[in-house]
Structure formats: structure tokens, C-alpha cells
Amino acid sequence: xxxQFFCTAALCAAATGALADPDxxxxxxxxxxxxxQTVYWNAWxxxxxxxxxxDWLGAQALAQHGVTVTHVKLSDTAEAVSRVLAEKTAGQxxxxxxxxxxxxxxxxxxxxxxxxxxxxWAEALPNFALTDPGANAALTADFTVPTEGLEAPxxxxxxxxxxxxxxxxxxxxxxxxxxxxxxxxxxxxxxxxPPDFLSSxxxxxxxxxxxxxxALLSQPVTDATYDAATAPLWAYLDALHPNLWRQxxxxxxxxxxxxxxxxxxxxxxxxxxxxxxAANAIAAFQLPDTVRSHVHDGGTLGNAxxxxxxxxAKAKAGAMVLANLLMSPEAQARMANPEVWGLGPVLAxxxxxxxxxxxxxxxxxxxxxxxxxxxxPTLPExxxxxxxxLETDWTRRYGVAP
Amino acid sequence: MLRAAPAxxxxxxxxxxxxxxxxxxxxxxxxxxxxxxxxxxxxPFRALLDWPGLxxxxxxxxxxGLAATALALGLTLLICAGWHGTRxxxxxxxxxxxxxxxxxxxAAFGLAxxxxxxxxxxxxxxxxxxxxRPPDLLILQDPWGLxxxxxxxxxxxxxxxxxxxxxxxxxxxxxxxxxxxxxGYGRITGWIKVILPRLYPLIRLPVxxxxxxxxxxxxxxxxxxxxxxxxxxxxxxxxxxDPDLALRFQAAAGAVLLFAATLLALALWRCGELALARATRxxxxxxxxxxxxxxxxxxxxxxxxxxAGAVLLGLAGLAVWSLAGVWTFPSLLxxxxxxxxxxxxxxxxxxxxxxxxxIAALAAGIATALVLACLQAEQRHHxxxxxxxxxxxxxxxxxxxxxxxxxxxxxxxLAGLEGSRAAxxxxxxxxxxxxxxxxxxxxxxxxxxRYAAVGHALGHGPASVFWRLRLPLLLRPVLTAxxxxxxxxxxxxxxxxxIGAGRVPTLTTEAVALASGGDRRVIGVTALAQTGAAFxxxxxxxLLPALLWRHRxxxxxx
Numbered sequence: 001x002x003x004q005f006f007c008t009a010a011l012c013a014a015a016t017g018a019l020a021d022p023d024x025x026x027x028x029x030x031x032x033x034x035x036x037q038t039v040y041w042n043a044w045x046x047x048x049x050x051x052x053x054x055d056w057l058g059a060q061a062l063a064q065h066g067v068t069v070t071h072v073k074l075s076d077t078a079e080a081v082s083r084v085l086a087e088k089t090a091g092q093x094x095x096x097x098x099x100x101x102x103x104x105x106x107x108x109x110x111x112x113x114x115x116x117x118x119x120x121w122a123e124a125l126p127n128f129a130l131t132d133p134g135a136n137a138a139l140t141a142d143f144t145v146p147t148e149g150l151e152a153p154x155x156x157x158x159x160x161x162x163x164x165x166x167x168x169x170x171x172x173x174x175x176x177x178x179x180x181x182x183x184x185x186x187x188x189x190x191x192x193x194p195p196d197f198l199s200s201x202x203x204x205x206x207x208x209x210x211x212x213x214x215a216l217l218s219q220p221v222t223d224a225t226y227d228a229a230t231a232p233l234w235a236y237l238d239a240l241h242p243n244l245w246r247q248x249x250x251x252x253x254x255x256x257x258x259x260x261x262x263x264x265x266x267x268x269x270x271x272x273x274x275x276x277x278a279a280n281a282i283a284a285f286q287l288p289d290t291v292r293s294h295v296h297d298g299g300t301l302g303n304a305x306x307x308x309x310x311x312x313a314k315a316k317a318g319a320m321v322l323a324n325l326l327m328s329p330e331a332q333a334r335m336a337n338p339e340v341w342g343l344g345p346v347l348a349x350x351x352x353x354x355x356x357x358x359x360x361x362x363x364x365x366x367x368x369x370x371x372x373x374x375x376x377p378t379l380p381e382x383x384x385x386x387x388x389x390l391e392t393d394w395t396r397r398y399g400v401a402p
Numbered sequence: 403m404l405r406a407a408p409a410x411x412x413x414x415x416x417x418x419x420x421x422x423x424x425x426x427x428x429x430x431x432x433x434x435x436x437x438x439x440x441x442x443x444x445x446p447f448r449a450l451l452d453w454p455g456l457x458x459x460x461x462x463x464x465x466x467g468l469a470a471t472a473l474a475l476g477l478t479l480l481i482c483a484g485w486h487g488t489r490x491x492x493x494x495x496x497x498x499x500x501x502x503x504x505x506x507x508x509a510a511f512g513l514a515x516x517x518x519x520x521x522x523x524x525x526x527x528x529x530x531x532x533x534x535r536p537p538d539l540l541i542l543q544d545p546w547g548l549x550x551x552x553x554x555x556x557x558x559x560x561x562x563x564x565x566x567x568x569x570x571x572x573x574x575x576x577x578x579x580x581x582x583x584x585x586g587y588g589r590i591t592g593w594i595k596v597i598l599p600r601l602y603p604l605i606r607l608p609v610x611x612x613x614x615x616x617x618x619x620x621x622x623x624x625x626x627x628x629x630x631x632x633x634x635x636x637x638x639x640x641x642x643x644d645p646d647l648a649l650r651f652q653a654a655a656g657a658v659l660l661f662a663a664t665l666l667a668l669a670l671w672r673c674g675e676l677a678l679a680r681a682t683r684x685x686x687x688x689x690x691x692x693x694x695x696x697x698x699x700x701x702x703x704x705x706x707x708x709x710a711g712a713v714l715l716g717l718a719g720l721a722v723w724s725l726a727g728v729w730t731f732p733s734l735l736x737x738x739x740x741x742x743x744x745x746x747x748x749x750x751x752x753x754x755x756x757x758x759x760x761i762a763a764l765a766a767g768i769a770t771a772l773v774l775a776c777l778q779a780e781q782r783h784h785x786x787x788x789x790x791x792x793x794x795x796x797x798x799x800x801x802x803x804x805x806x807x808x809x810x811x812x813x814x815x816l817a818g819l820e821g822s823r824a825a826x827x828x829x830x831x832x833x834x835x836x837x838x839x840x841x842x843x844x845x846x847x848x849x850x851x852r853y854a855a856v857g858h859a860l861g862h863g864p865a866s867v868f869w870r871l872r873l874p875l876l877l878r879p880v881l882t883a884x885x886x887x888x889x890x891x892x893x894x895x896x897x898x899x900x901i902g903a904g905r906v907p908t909l910t911t912e913a914v915a916l917a918s919g920g921d922r923r924v925i926g927v928t929a930l931a932q933t934g935a936a937f938x939x940x941x942x943x944x945l946l947p948a949l950l951w952r953h954r955x956x957x958x959x960x
Contacts, residue, residue: 040904040905042904044915044918045912045915045916045918045919046915046916046917046918046919046920047919048746048919048921048924051916072904072905072907073907073911073912073915073916074904074915074918075914075915075917075918076643076918078642078643078644078645079643079899079904080904081645081647082642082643082808083811083903083904085436085437085647085650086808086811086812086815086900087815088436089434089435089436089812089815090812090815090816091816092815097820097821097903097904097905098904105645106645106646107645109645110645110646110647113647114436114437114647186538187538193629193630195640195644245538246538246540246543247538249540249545249630250540250542250543250544250628250629250630251543251629251630253624253629254920256918256919256920256921257920259920259921260920260921260922263729263730263731264518264520264536264730264731265520265534265535265536265730265731265732266519266520266535266536266538266731284921284923285726285727285728285729285740285742285923286921286923287728288728288730388646395454395455396454398630399455399630399631400454400455400458400630400631
């Protein structure tokens with residue numbers, strides 16, 4: 001009798017465990033469950049603009065859906081990944097500390113591969129219908145890894161260069177021109193040291209511009225293709241490095257450091273993965289208002305930022321409601337506003353109602369920000385396997401001083 | 403109860419360290435089922451050895467660690483030998499607690515802004531020489547780790563000075579030195595010959611703690627150290643943070659190697675101690691009275707002043723940055739001042755101040771109480787810790803944090819403790835207890851036992867003697883120990899982050915996240931806020947005795 005009771009209880013517990021995960025197809029039930037939940041959103045906390053936007057979004061979530069948002073400010077996304085990993089190691093398969101992670105690229109690929117993500121859920125969000133994955137492949141392929149509904153896109157990043165027009169009138173607009181310019185102006189350009197993600201972006205941009213057949217890059221790397229495809233890149237870097245800041249004997253640690261070096265007049269050209277980075281830095285007093293953006297003629301790399309829910313998250317329904325809110329026209333227009341942040345929206349404007357589209361038409365563009373036409377074409381990310389090989393080889397060649 | 407205190411303390415310290423180490427050793431030998439590692443093997447170490455930067459990273463960790471410790475210790479001793487008891491020394495002593503309150507990373511940022519080719523000193527030169535671009539010089543992140551060593555020296559010297567000051571009174575240095583000087587010994591020579599041999603055993607463990615910290619340092623090294631390759635501690639953190647989760651095995655192996663490197667550094671240091679003792683044996687007793695002392699004294703004061711000045715000036719630089727509008731090279735000061743950085747981040751940080759201070763007060767309070775219980779047990783039951791027990795006490799300071807915190811995080815999760823304030827306090831306790839013990843044990847043992855004897859003779863029991871004699875007489879060192887522990891708690895980053903699960907934010911975790919954006923204005927605000935929070939307990943330790951003893955003239959300077 002007693003044994004039977006325990007068995008039933010265990011069964012019930014198992015059944016409720018399985019039932020407990022909210023189903024985004026039943027959106028009314030999700031919003032109902034989300035009400036009153038607290039979502040711990042783990043997101044990089046190093047930017048005023050981003051922190052301000054997340055604060056605003058949290059206020060919206062509370063007002064509209066009764067969801068409390070706590071921004072867990074990270075100095076590195078890996079902190080959140082490590083936390084979920086530690087929880088899985090300790091067997092804590094529910095009630096985890098992380099509800100939503102700002103993630104993309106390699107971190108997503110790793111969590112997906114290790115089964116650390118909940119889902120699929122993203123493509124069932126009501127506002128996902130406002131995007132057009134057919135026209136924008138970056139929304140469902142993160143660094144070419146299929147997202148399969150495990151993460152929801154919310155912003156479009158683009159590689160954009162910036163220069164101080166007071167010191168440099170006409171910046172170089174291709175990798176080849178950049179090397180020539182660096183040879184004439186030694187010590188005035190720098191890129192961060194791999195494996196920083198902005199550094200990887202620079203190396204990939206250079207690879208795309210220099211490799212004989214860019215089409216190969218969308219395929220996984222093979223020993224047969226790698227040497228021929230990357231030989232021009234290594235020749236380029238061998239020639240460029242002696243003309244870099246500190247002759248390539250020291251490297252900026254990350255992207256934000258480039259902004260600081262620019263303000264210190266140590267370098268003349270910097271770059272960032274936010275199309276609005278220069279304007280944000282000017283608004284934060286970090287750069288003088290003579291700084292302008294530019295891109296390379298053949299286009300620059302672009303990709304999407306995503307949010308994902310860990311497999312053991314406590315407030316999955318609340319996290320989904322927040323992700324959906326993040327893709328709402330109102331939030332997207334605010335995020336795209338250069339005075340707020342300036343990240344590109346993920347919505348397809350032709351799928352919006354006229355009054356929602358008007359939100360985007362009304363966006364102001366500062367002098368330091370390029371308009372969509374001047375931004376040029378977006379280049380797709382190479383398959384992540386290229387990046388792994390590039391980083392390893394870079395470290396072998398340049399990352400270990402003799 | 404009191405008899406159990408030492409055992410309780412050891413348990414509070416060793417349990418977490420042992421569990422943490424186990425959590426690192428397993429993946430280092432390939433066992434981490436979550437990531438598919440089930441069969442033990444040496445593969446992670448093989449991968450580690452294959453990393454081409456390993457020899458240099460290891461050499462950097464050992465070289466900068468040993469050099470920084472030797473320089474900081476040498477400088478501390480030179481200043482004490484040349485200036486202890488003078489007015490200049492009192493001045494330096496007064497600057498001590500602000501220097502101790504500056505977090506390591508903030509001191510490193512400040513120093514970086516001073517000495518960079520586009521930094522404050524260079525800007526002064528630029529004004530005179532008319533530069534509009536900074537020179538392309540490799541000063542920060544130099545491959546030899548010289549800036550890193552300098553950063554460690556300026557930050558560790560105040561700590562060693564505090565430890566020397568805590569240990570000195572028990573040695574009655576005034577009488578010894580007067581005797582030596584009466585015999586014609588120079589001030590420095592006399593100090594080194596009659597005081598140092600008795601002083602060094604008392605500060606040996608703090609010196610070892612400094613050495614272990616310097617070998618495995620991460621935050622200072624990330625700002626001032628080289629990157630091609632970085633010191634081993636930084637590289638282990640990089641692997642641990644790499645999106646490629648397979649590198650966790652290699653990171654764990656690296657952490658084990660870092661621990662081994664720390665032990666090697668300690669062994670080398672011990673050999674150095676013995677060699678130096680042997681080499682100077684003759685010199686000590688041969689009767690040389692010392693020469694050229696004036697130069698040495700001046701050098702000691704100048705270097706000590708420079709070292710303290712660098713930290714304070716760096717802090718001033720950060721203060722100006724926190725108020726800066728646009729500020730580009732080569733301007734000495736910002737084009738415009740603005741309160742915006744404070745307005746933007748001040749309220750958020752202030753909200754965390756209460757939580758930070760609560761955690762610090764509880765962790766430091768428990769630590770001080772435990773240390774007092776241990777010391778009292780020692781006195782009453784003659785449980786004087788053996789040398790080996792003392793080593794155990796300092797284990798949390800000697801084992802690189804990165805080698806055992808990830809394991810500790812898993813332990814906290816298994817215990818269902820992660821993400822609570824209590825868990826964070828418990829984790830802090832592991833790191834602040836040794837500091838409390840470090841700064842309290844010597845003054846406590848140095849108290850003249852005749853006070854207690856008189857108390858007992860007057861009919862007071864042990865408890866009464868403790869509460870009515872010992873504690874009041876030692877109020878100042880007790881409060882100093884509390885302050886050192888609280889300041890250490892305020893500065894904890896990794897333990898708070900890992901054990902707090904991001905749900906127990908403190909000033910320090912917030913500061914590190916905000917500073918990851920690299921804006922010096924934000925770094926200035928957060929660094930000052932952290933320094934302020936760590937300084938509060940020190941200020942309290944100075945103020946409280948003055949208030950309590952305002953009617954007790956004899957206690958005011960005791």
C-alpha cells in the first residue's frame with residue numbers, strides 16, 4: 001500500500017515535471033503562467049546604451065505582462081554558460097539560476113551541442129511572424145549553425161569601422177587599402193587579439209576579402225580547402241603586423257579597448273560590431289564628435305544577436321514572454337534608435353502594420369552613423385569550423401612571442 | 403565549546419578548499435560526465451603541454467610572482483629599517499588604509515593610466531614637447547611583465563607594511579635598536595641585524611600569501627600583463643571562458659599546473675630564505691656597523707613614496723575620469739567636467755552598497771569571532787597551533803582561487819546552497835578568515851600575560867578577564883582585523899559570482915560587469931565606490947577606539 005502510494009507520487013512528480021514546460025503554441029497559457037514570474041536575464045553589462053535599453057524593456061514587461069525582469073550583468077557570456085554547466089554537473093535539472101541568455105555564435109553552438117538549451121520555442125513566438133527568415137538567413141542560422149527554434153533573434157549587428165575625421169580625412173575602404181595605409185602610417189591601426197569575438201570578426205572579414213573563392217567558406221572546413229583558402233590571409237597578416245600598433249608585440253584585449261585607444265590618439269582607425277558604435281561612444285563622451293563611420297566597399301560581415309533559454313530555467317514562460325516582447329515593433333524601434341542604442345532591427349518592415357512601420361521611418365540618424373544605403377551589403381558568416389582553425393593557427397603563428 | 407573552536411575553523415576553511423580541489427582534479431584527469439568525460443586519463447595534460455605558449459606563460463607567472471614579492475618585501479623592510487618611528491613613517495602609515503582599500507584592479511587601471519604612452523605622465527611631457535600623438539612605445543603589456551610586476555609591488559607593499567606593523571610591537575624594536583645604535587651600528591644595519599631575524603618568522607606566512615597571490619594573479623595581469631602569451635592564471639581563465647566547452651578539461655589541467663607552480667614558487671622562496679640565512683650568517687655577527695646608510699635611507703623613502711604615490715595618483719586619475727566629459731590626448735584635464743557618470747551609475751551602486759556591507763560585516767564579524775575563540779582557546783587550553791596547522795589555515799590564500807572555485811560552485815549546488823546570501827557569506831568566510839587571523843594573532847599573543855595574572859589575582863574568572871581586560875586592551879587590533887577582513891570581503895569577485903549565481907550582486911560584481919565596457923569614466927566611478935566601501939571598515943577601526951576611549955587617556959594610543 002505504502003509502496004504503491006510512493007510509486008504513484010513518483011509518477012505524478014515525473015508527469016508534472018514533463019508537463020511543467022510551457023508550450024509556446026498555446027500562447028495564452030504561456031502569458032498566464034508568466035504573470036508574476038521573475039526572469040533572470042543574463043546579458044553583458046558593459047554598455048550604458050544596452051543597460052538602459054534592458055531597464056526600459058523590464059519596465060514594459062512588468063507593466064504589460066506582470067513579468068519582473070532582473071538584468072544579471074555579465075562581464076562575459078561564458079559566465080552564464082559556466083553556470084548552466086555547473087548546474088547540470090550537480091544534477092540540478094530544474095529551477096536553474098539562468099532564465100534567459102543573450103547569446104550567439106560559438107556560445108550557442110556549444111550549448112546546443114551539449115544539450116544545455118530548452119526548446120524549440122523561438123519560432124512559435126507570435127512576433128516571430130513579423131520577421132522574414134527567407135529574406136534574412138541570419139535569423140535562423142547563427143554563424144551558419146541552424147538555430148532550430150532554440151534561440152530567438154532580436155538584433156542585427158554589422159561590422160563597421162570608424163575614424164576621426166579630424167585626423168584622417170579619407171579612410172581606406174578595403175583590406176588591401178588598409179594594409180597600404182598602415183604601411184604609410186605605421187603604429188596607427190590595431191585589432192584585438194583572438195579569441196576575442198571582434199578579433200575573430202576582423203579575421204573573417206579579411207579572409208572573405210582575400211580568399212580566392214569565398215563560396216567555400218560557407219562549407220565546413222576541410223584539410224584540402226583550408227591551406228589554399230587561407231594562404232592569402234596569412235601573407236596579408238605577415239605584412240600587416242609590423243605596421244600595427246606596438247608592431248604587433250602587444251594587442252588590445254577587446255573591442256571597447258579600441259574606442260579607448262582612439263580617444264587616446266594611439267590609433268586612427270577602429271571598428272565595432274554595432275553599426276552605431278561611433279555615435280554611442282560620442283554620446284557617452286568617449287570619442288570626440290568628429291568621429292565618423294565607414295565600411296569596406298564589398299560589404300562587411302553581419303549577424304544576429306539572439307536570446308536562448310537554458311534547459312533547466314526556472315521561469316521559462318516569463319523568458320518566452322520577454323523574448324516575444326523583445327521582437328515587438330515598439331521594442332525593436334526603440335533598440336534601433338541611435339539615440340538609445342542603434343542595433344539593427346530583425347523585423348521585416350513590409351510585414352508590419354502601417355502605424356508600426358512609421359515607428360521605424362521616424363528614427364533619427366546622427367552624423368556618425370551610416371544610413372542603410374551607405375552601409376552596403378551584409379556578408380554572411382563563414383562556417384564556425386573556419387573560425388576554430390583560424391584562431392588556433394593565429395595563436396600558433398602570432399600569439400606566442402618568441 | 404571553546405575547545406572545539408580551532409577544529410571548527412579548520413573545517414570551515416578546509417572543507418570548501420578540499421571539495422573545490424576535488425572538483426578541479428576530476429576534469430583535469432578527464433572526468434566530467436556532463437561534457438562526456440567518463441574515463442580518467444592524461445589527455446587534458448597532453449593538450450596543455452601541446453599549447454605552444456606554456457613554457458613562457460609558466461615562466462611569466464613564476465618570474466613576475468617571485469620578482470614582485472621580493473621587491474615588495476625588500477622595499478617594505480628598507481622603509482621600516484630606515485624610517486620606523488620617524489615622522490615620515492607616520493605619514494606613510496596614515497596613507498596605509500586608503501592604499502589597502504583600493505581594489506587590485508582599480509589600482510592597476512590607475513597605474514595603467516599613469517604610465518601608458520598616452521597616460522598622465524606622457525600627457526605632461528606632450529604639453530612641454532608639443533606632441534599631438536603619443537609615442538608608439540611598449541610600456542603596458544610588455545613581454546617581460548615589468549608593468550605587471552610594478553603593479554603587484556605597489557599593491558602588495560602596503561599589505562606587507564601592515565603585517566610588519568602588526569608584528570613589530572611584540573618585538574620591542576625601540577629597545578633593541580637603541581642598544582644596537584649605542585654600540586655604533588647604523589640605523590639600517592642595526593635594524594637588519596637585531597630586529598629582522600626575529601621579525602621575519604612572524605611575517606613569513608603573509609609573505610607566502612603575497613607570493614601565492616602574485617603567481618596566480620588574474621585581474622591585475624589582465625590589465626598590465628603581456629598577452630602573447632599571458633601568465634598562466636589568465637590563460638586558465640581564458641580557457642574556462644572559451645565557448646568551446648571541451649577546453650574546460652584543459653583549463654582544469656592548467657589550474658592544477660598553476661597550483662603546482664605556486665608550490666614550486668614557495669619552495670624556491672624557501673630555498674632562497676635558507677641560502678640567504680646561510681650567506682649572511684657571518685655578516686650578522688662580524689660586527690660591521692654599516693656604511694652609506696644615508697643613500698639607502700633616502701632610496702627607501704623615495705621608492706616607498708613613489709609606490710604609495712603611484713596608487714594614490716592613479717586613484718586621483720580615476721576620480722578625474724569619473725567626472726570627465728570628452729577627454730582626449732594630449733589634454734592634461736578633461737575638456738569639460740560632468741556629473742553624468744555618477745548620475746547614471748551612482749544610484750545603482752548605492753543600492754548594492756547595503757548588500758555589500760551586510761555581507762562584509764557578517765563575514766568579517768564571524769571571522770573575527772572565530773579567530774578570537776581560537777586565540778582564547780589557545781590561551782586557556784594551551785592549544786597552540788603547530789606550524790602545520792598554521793599552514794592549513796592559510797591554504798585558501800595559497801591555493802589559486804581559479805583552481806578550486808569552479809569545484810566549490812558545484813559543491814554549493816549539490817548542497818542546494820547556491821544563489822543565497824548565506825552561501826556567499828560562507829564562501830567569503832573562507833577567504834577573509836585567514837586575513838583576520840593574520841592580523842590579529844600576533845598582537846594578541848604579544849599582550850603582556852601579567853595583565854591577565856593581575857585580573858585573576860583580583861578574583862576574575864577567564865571569561866571576565868577576556869571580556870573586561872583582553873578585549874578592551876586589544877580593541878584596536880581586533881577592529882583592524884575586522885576591517886582587513888571586511889575589506890577583503892568587499893573585494894571578492896569570483897567567489898561572489900560563482901557562489902552567488904548572479905543572484906547576489908555586490909558592488910564588486912556590478913563594478914566588474916560595468917567595467918567590461920572599458921569606459922574609463924565608468925571604471926572611475928566603480929573603482930571609487932569600491933574603494934569607499936572597503937575604506938569604511940578601516941575608518942570605523944580608527945574612529946571607534948577614539949570615541950570609546952575619549953575618557954580614557956591611557957588607552958588612546960594603545
